[in-house]
Amino acid sequence: MNPFVLGLRVMRADRRTRTSSILILVGVAVATILVSLLASLPQAVQERSERTGWQEPISTSEEDATMRVSSTVDHFGDTAIKRIDIAADSPKAGAELPPGVPKLPGPDQVVLSPALAELIKENPEAMLAKRFAGAQVGTFGEESLSAPDQLVALVGHQPTELTSEAVPVASLNDGIGTSDGMLELLAGVGIVVLLVPSLVLVASASRLTAARRERRLAALRLAGATPRQVLGMVAAETALAAIAGALLGLLAATPLHQVVSHVPWAGATWQPDDFTLPVSISVLIAVLIPALVVLAATLGLRRVATNPLGAANAQERQRPKAWRLLAIPVAGLAFLGALASGQGSQLAVLGGLALVVLAATLAGPWLTSVIGGVFVRAWRRPALLLAGRRLRDDPKAAYRASAGVVLAVFTGSMALTVLGSIEAMAGGGSEYRDNVLYVRAEADSAKRIVRETNENLGQNGLRASAISVPMTYLSDAEGQQVQGMVLDCSSAKELTRFEGVTCPAQPSVLSPTSLAGQLSAEYEPGGQQQRLPADTPVWSADTADPVLANMALVDPALLPEVADKGTVTVVLPTTPDTLEVARSALASAAGGAEVRSLPTMLAEQDAKLADLRRVTVIGLLTAGLLAGASAAITAAGSVLDRRRTFGSLMAAGTPLGVLARALRAEAALPALVATLGAGALGVGVGFGLLTLIEGSIPMLNAWSLVPVGLGILVALIAATAAAPTLRRVRSEPLSDE
Amino acid sequence: MAPQWTAQPVLAGRGLVKRYGNEHALAGVDIDVTAGEAIAIVGPSGSGKTSLLHVLAGILPADEGQVFLAGQRIDQLNEANRSELRRKEFGFVFQNGMLVDELTAQENVALPMLLGDVAKAQALRAAREWLDQLDLPGLAERRPGELSGGQAQRVAIARALAHQPKVIFADEPTGALDTRTGEETMRALLDAAAQTGAAVLIVTHDRDLAASLPRTVAIRDGRVASEVPA
Numbered sequence: 022m023n024p025f026v027l028g029l030r031v032m033r034a035d036r037r038t039r040t041s042s043i044l045i046l047v048g049v050a051v052a053t054i055l056v057s058l059l060a061s062l063p064q065a066v067q068e069r070s071e072r073t074g075w076q077e078p079i080s081t082s083e084e085d086a087t088m089r090v091s092s093t094v095d096h097f098g099d100t101a102i103k104r105i106d107i108a109a110d111s112p113k114a115g116a117e118l119p120p121g122v123p124k125l126p127g128p129d130q131v132v133l134s135p136a137l138a139e140l141i142k143e144n145p146e147a148m149l150a151k152r153f154a155g156a157q158v159g160t161f162g163e164e165s166l167s168a169p170d171q172l173v174a175l176v177g178h179q180p181t182e183l184t185s186e187a188v189p190v191a192s193l194n195d196g197i198g199t200s201d202g203m204l205e206l207l208a209g210v211g212i213v214v215l216l217v218p219s220l221v222l223v224a225s226a227s228r229l230t231a232a233r234r235e236r237r238l239a240a241l242r243l244a245g246a247t248p249r250q251v252l253g254m255v256a257a258e259t260a261l262a263a264i265a266g267a268l269l270g271l272l273a274a275t276p277l278h279q280v281v282s283h284v285p286w287a288g289a290t291w292q293p294d295d296f297t298l299p300v301s302i303s304v305l306i307a308v309l310i311p312a313l314v315v316l317a318a319t320l321g322l323r324r325v326a327t328n329p330l331g332a333a334n335a336q337e338r339q340r341p342k343a344w345r346l347l348a349i350p351v352a353g354l355a356f357l358g359a360l361a362s363g364q365g366s367q368l369a370v371l372g373g374l375a376l377v378v379l380a381a382t383l384a385g386p387w388l389t390s391v392i393g394g395v396f397v398r399a400w401r402r403p404a405l406l407l408a409g410r411r412l413r414d415d416p417k418a419a420y421r422a423s424a425g426v427v428l429a430v431f432t433g434s435m436a437l438t439v440l441g442s443i444e445a446m447a448g449g450g451s452e453y454r455d456n457v458l459y460v461r462a463e464a465d466s467a468k469r470i471v472r473e474t475n476e477n478l479g480q481n482g483l484r485a486s487a488i489s490v491p492m493t494y495l496s497d498a499e500g501q502q503v504q505g506m507v508l509d510c511s512s513a514k515e516l517t518r519f520e521g522v523t524c525p526a527q528p529s530v531l532s533p534t535s536l537a538g539q540l541s542a543e544y545e546p547g548g549q550q551q552r553l554p555a556d557t558p559v560w561s562a563d564t565a566d567p568v569l570a571n572m573a574l575v576d577p578a579l580l581p582e583v584a585d586k587g588t589v590t591v592v593l594p595t596t597p598d599t600l601e602v603a604r605s606a607l608a609s610a611a612g613g614a615e616v617r618s619l620p621t622m623l624a625e626q627d628a629k630l631a632d633l634r635r636v637t638v639i640g641l642l643t644a645g646l647l648a649g650a651s652a653a654i655t656a657a658g659s660v661l662d663r664r665r666t667f668g669s670l671m672a673a674g675t676p677l678g679v680l681a682r683a684l685r686a687e688a689a690l691p692a693l694v695a696t697l698g699a700g701a702l703g704v705g706v707g708f709g710l711l712t713l714i715e716g717s718i719p720m721l722n723a724w725s726l727v728p729v730g731l732g733i734l735v736a737l738i739a740a741t742a743a744a745p746t747l748r749r750v751r752s753e754p755l756s757d758e
Numbered sequence: 759m760a761p762q763w764t765a766q767p768v769l770a771g772r773g774l775v776k777r778y779g780n781e782h783a784l785a786g787v788d789i790d791v792t793a794g795e796a797i798a799i800v801g802p803s804g805s806g807k808t809s810l811l812h813v814l815a816g817i818l819p820a821d822e823g824q825v826f827l828a829g830q831r832i833d834q835l836n837e838a839n840r841s842e843l844r845r846k847e848f849g850f851v852f853q854n855g856m857l858v859d860e861l862t863a864q865e866n867v868a869l870p871m872l873l874g875d876v877a878k879a880q881a882l883r884a885a886r887e888w889l890d891q892l893d894l895p896g897l898a899e900r901r902p903g904e905l906s907g908g909q910a911q912r913v914a915i916a917r918a919l920a921h922q923p924k925v926i927f928a929d930e931p932t933g934a935l936d937t938r939t940g941e942e943t944m945r946a947l948l949d950a951a952a953q954t955g956a957a958v959l960i961v962t963h964d965r966d967l968a969a970s971l972p973r974t975v976a977i978r979d980g981r982v983a984s985e986v987p988a
């Protein structure tokens with residue numbers, strides 16, 4: 022008989038085969054959803070970065086240049102606006118435009134994204150429109166935006182208007198290929214860390230009710246079925262459920278892909294179909310996953326098929342050897358080695374991660390067996406003894422139940438360790454006070470920027486308070502070098518973090534670092550030296566502010582020629598009421614230079630952390646879902662496998678609650694211990710990852726503990742699957758096998 | 759209205775009916791079990807022997823009729839109370855032992871006591887004594903998979919007796935054993951039950967065994983067909 026027909030017939034007749042088929046179906050569906058989501062991630066990142074590549078153009082040599090471009094981020098409140106200032110040098114500039122960019126704006130022309138055009142319309146002109154002064158000559162199409170709601174402006178200028186922050190560019194198309202390293206790394210980590218539990222889930226689904234099936238197949242074998250017939254039946258039975266599950270998963274993944282496109286990253290969401298998989302990949306997933314499931318199921322049964330009696334009384338099981346534990350330090354060292362030698366290349370990081378995951382899979386069963394041994398020796402209640410024996414007897418199967426939780430916790434504590442430490446190092450940054458906007462420019466442009474900004478302010482009835490602050494490099498007789506901010510002391514108290522110093526009566530140098538002897542200044546590193554008057558008083562600035570540690574305040578009277586040389590910061594104090602108008606006044610004059618302030622810098626850092634935390638939480642929830650599903654399926658399967666034993670125990674008066682407690686203990690206790698181990702491992706790997714991020718200070722934080730709680734919760738929830746399955750076993754006749 | 763007897767039976771079934779769809783597994787069975795007596799229940803396959811045991815023990819609810827334990831009605835108890843009753847007052851020996859694979863022989867015997875909140879050391883000690891009594895010294899640490907069929911059945915008997923139940927239900931306890939082992943196992947069960955004063959209901963196909971017991975109840979088509987002595 023055709024194995025498929027036979028399989029269908031068994032399924033129709035046997036309620037328990039049907040139950041396990043449904044569990045396989047659900048497991049495969051969940052795994053398919055995840056795999057298809059993860060598989061779509063690299064492609065989505067690529068598509069988005071290809072679309073938005075033009076927003077970060079690559080500089081070229083002066084001969085090849087057709088235009089000058091400055092790409093910056095502006096802020097309106099806490100909202101980031103992508104701003105590209107452009108000045109065409111040659112008529113060839115607009116020859117090839119990226120898809121979705123309608124036109125290269127000439128001087129005093131702008132092209133806006135629909136969302137930005139909308140935002141401009143909703144706000145007073147002086148607050149926002151003024152920054153993009155000029156006529157709107159076009160609107161970006163979706164092909165050029167990260168998401169439909171991205172805020173982008175392409176602002177046209179005369180070549181002379183742009184500051185030196187603008188770079189020579191041959192064609193806007195050259196920007197294509199800019200990549201988002203962090204997101205690519207995260208996608209890679211996600212694939213390594215989530216793919217494994219996905220496969221575990223699939224495997225546990227396919228191994229479901231293995232004991233029962235082994236018995237039935239041993240009977241078939243004894244009745245004269247050939248190994249091929251037996252394997253064919255199992256394959257057919259499993260394939261039916263797995264294919265249905267894969268199709269269901271693909272179906273469910275489609276709306277999910279739409280949901281995912283609303284998750285913001287790097288200040289913008291995604292186009293709705295960024296996550297849509299090509300048909301070929303969908304087909305591949307729908308074929309590969311069921312094939313894996315069938316393979317896992319038939320491999321597990323090969324033994325029975327060839328040696329039926331051996332399977333019928335298989336009692337001896339090998340205990341995992343202690344060498345498995347070695348996998349953890351080996352993988353740890355390999356990981357650190359990879360970090361050290363690979364200079365933190367993504368491949369090295371991901372390979373190291375994969376190793377750590379593999380090590381957990383090797384060491385997990387050994388640990389499980391050891392924990393089981395502890396329970397077996399120290400039990401007080403039968404639930405613990407039962408749980409302990411089960412762990413001790415088949416630690417691999419028992420570990421499978423907690424593998425998902427382990428990986429979730431590992432990933433989570435790693436990510437949160439990294440995030441916590443990044444958060445700890447955030448802040449600092451600017452020598453100016455929070456209410457000060459500033460722009461860095463060359464001395465020539467700075468004069469124009471100050472003048473135009475003050476004109477703009479005046480037009481809006483605000484005080485003309487923009488000033489320029491030249492920056493120099495100051496060295497003393499002993500070669501000690503600090504940055505010199507050329508600004509009179511009373512202005513410095515008002516505008517900078519030198520707010521607490523006492524101003525001396527005559528022109529002086531104020532420095533937190535002690536300086537001695539003759540002082541001289543350079544306007545650019547290694548440039549011509551300018552001596553300060555020999556009798557310049559040097560005061561020690563009494564401040565512990567680390568941002569000012571390497572900075573000195575130089576009175577302008579000491580360097581009269583400074584205003585025409587070197588790098589200058591145009592500085593503009595604001596009040597909360599005037600902030601956006603002042604920002605517009607400065608931005609429209611800045612010639613493509615970025616308008617900065619401490620709060621927007623911090624907001625940007627916060628936004629990045631929020632992105633990471635969001636992705637971490639989504640990853641954790643996903644892993645939790647996987648872990649829960651894995652553990653629940655395994656717990657249900659273990660009840661079904663032992664249904665006769667449990668049925669007779671309940672018949673002899675064991676309350677369902679007591680058995681359920683034993684099964685919960687079986688699922689929860691190893692998960693509990695495993696989560697602690699995984700948490701520690703995650704924190705360790707997190708520290709390893711932190712070495713990749715320059716200037717970070719690895720530190721423990723409370724966030725690292727969160728995943729442990731999650732893991733325990735998942736284990737407990739998963740363990741509750743035992744009770745309904747037991748109830749089902751109880752409702753069945755006792756002796757029908 | 760509780761019926762009155764001079765020698766009150768420890769277990770009694772009155773007008774027991776159990777239906778599966780339209781089919782009657784039990785079609786009105788009356789049975790009295792006196793304390794300490796051993797009863798053979800015989801009958802062709804499918805006649806309702808297992809159903810009778812399960813209904814009397816409260817594993818299955820009856821569709822009609824009543825079950826009394828020491829004069830108290832027990833068929834209307836809820837599942838929790840019936841569970842407790844089965845755990846404390848009854849013992850069970852199934853055809854295949856149905857021992858817990860993960861536990862040793864000794865732990866299997868101790869299990870009902872442990873679940874009944876007897877302390878670990880005490881339960882294990884009692885279990886070992888029962889194993890010795892059933893001629894199983896030295897096998898206490900073995901798992902069910904490492905025992906022969908007869909040995910496993912003796913462990914099951916020790917488990918059924920260890921909490922000193924009033925009634926033991928044994929459904930074809932030697933059905934899977936060869937004749938000689940079966941006889942020895944049955945003898946062990948009856949001896950042990952006699953010692954504790956437990957009544958025994960044994961479902962068996964073995965005519966010789968049935969004949970050797972003081973009382974036999976024959977079931978046919980869900981009814982008591984004949985009783986010896988009548």
Ligand SMILES: Nc1ncnc2c1ncn2[C@@H]1O[C@H](COP(=O)(O)OP(=O)(O)O)[C@@H](O)[C@H]1O
Nearest residue numbers: 754778782783802803804805806807808809810
């Ligand atoms: N769970 C069940 N579902 C349907 N019919 C059953 C079930 N259990 C027993 N029966 C039927 O009830 C009758 C009595 O069964 P049973 O008590 O097991 O007989 P015995 O133990 O004497 O062989 C049989 O006809 C059997 O087919």
Ligand SMILES: [Mg+2]
Nearest residue numbers: 807808809929
């Ligand atoms: Mg029967």
